[in-house]
Amino acid sequence: MKEKLAQSMENIKKDLIFLAHEVExxxxxxxxxxxxxxKKLAQEVxxxxxxxxxxxxxxxxQILSLLVLQQPVAVDLRFIVGAxxxxxxxxRIGDHAVNIANIAIKLLGESYIKPLKxxxxxxxxxxxxxxxxxxxxxxxxxxxxxxxxxxxxxxxELYVRVRRDVxxxxxxxxxxxxxxxxxxxxxxxxxxxxxxxxxxGEEVVFMREATIIRHGLG
Numbered sequence: 001m002k003e004k005l006a007q008s009m010e011n012i013k014k015d016l017i018f019l020a021h022e023v024e025x026x027x028x029x030x031x032x033x034x035x036x037x038x039k040k041l042a043q044e045v046x047x048x049x050x051x052x053x054x055x056x057x058x059x060x061x062q063i064l065s066l067l068v069l070q071q072p073v074a075v076d077l078r079f080i081v082g083a084x085x086x087x088x089x090x091x092r093i094g095d096h097a098v099n100i101a102n103i104a105i106k107l108l109g110e111s112y113i114k115p116l117k118x119x120x121x122x123x124x125x126x127x128x129x130x131x132x133x134x135x136x137x138x139x140x141x142x143x144x145x146x147x148x149x150x151x152x153x154x155x156x157e158l159y160v161r162v163r164r165d166v167x168x169x170x171x172x173x174x175x176x177x178x179x180x181x182x183x184x185x186x187x188x189x190x191x192x193x194x195x196x197x198x199x200x201g202e203e204v205v206f207m208r209e210a211t212i213i214r215h216g217l218g
Contacts, residue, residue, distance in 0.1 A: 012063060021134070042102075045097055
């Protein structure tokens with residue numbers, strides 16, 4: 001029974017790692033679609049999201065079956081609870097990539113009111129956070145997970161800067177309101193990606209140490 005539980009948990013772990021890589025790729029493609037005004041890349045995000053949704057459902061079914069049939073306890077139960085949360089957060093990150101891809105298509109052919117400098121930087125930080133959160137999960141590295149959480153502040157600061165800069169531009173270019181608010185929306189999507197990735201880091205700490213660090217706890 002214990003060997004079967006261990007194998008089931010290992011399968012869930014592998015599937016979550018695969019899902020995380022798909023989600024990271026989705027964010028990358030969505031931002032490139034925005035930068036390059038590439039409709040094909042944006043459409044690839046939509047197709048990729050279908051796979052992400054299917055993978056999320058598959059993992060959830062595995063986890064729920066494991067809870068019912070194996071009834072894990074202690075550290076195994078923490079892993080399962082954390083994995084269930086991670087699965088949901090990863091799927092939600094994929095949804096944010098879809099939202100960015102939709103905006104990229106909406107803005108096709110438009111000259112941007114400001115160079116896309118801060119938004120790609122937000123995306124780079126958020127994707128690096130996600131990448132490191134996955135490594136923290138693989139290695140059950142609580143220290144790295146905490147570092148991931150700390151980087152959320154960088155993304156928050158860039159979001160504030162994007163919003164401030166765009167609003168300043170719109171004072172002079174009132175005919176560009178729609179685009180301006182679309183760009184702010186992209187920054188907001190990335191800010192939420194970083195928040196969800198922070199959740200992943202918090203979940204790794206919970207799995208490893210049985211410590212809850214969200215809301216300033218732990």
